[in-house]
Amino acid sequence: GAVVSQHPSRVICKSGTSVKIECRSLDFQATTMFWYRQFPKQSLMLMATSNEGSKATYEQGVEKDKFLINHASLTLSTLTVTSAHPEDSSFYICSASPSGSRETQYFGPGTRLLVL
């Protein structure tokens, strides 16, 4: 149980295009989903926390207009990187929590984004 999927697993796009990444909890309902970013050989950085049906809470330094998060249902959250640039290339990981707590936080496999 507690499986979280992400799609796509890998995406390459041209600079200036937008990319949407989906995060799904497959066998449980997630009241809260978290989006992280990880640069090579660096730690995870929490980007935002999204609760179903409400606006996401962004961490300091994360542009909400650039990284659009939608959590329209209890099993799906999407992260859209708008007008992507090469510096947005990174590993994006989502996690989902059935209770909203960090302890019961199940991570997706991650999405590798490369912007050319």
Place this chain on the structure above:
Amino acid sequence: EDKVVQSPLSLVVHEGDTVTLNCSYEVTNFRSLLWYKQEKKAPTFLFMLTSSGIEKKSGRLSSILDKKELFSILNITATQTGDSAVYLCAVEGRDSGAGSYQLTFGKGTKLSVIP
């Protein structure tokens, strides 16, 4: 600004050794400290610690928190090659003026266990 410092940054041991990984933190309105193991992709949860002095154990792994000295340790006994990974420490805290808790990760400790 919240800060989480892990040490050492990397460690190489032989199978069977015992290792201790350190995590120290400075955070406003501390709520919890979490340990994760990250292998090739996304991290897996190990422990969440909220109270000082109470050891949490899972097999060969154990962890304890000291809220007075602001640090936690993660112990791994009888290490195996499968323990090779990056171990991440994260702390939840909240700025006095903010409405939600923030999670700050340390840079991780890369553990390599050689046969």
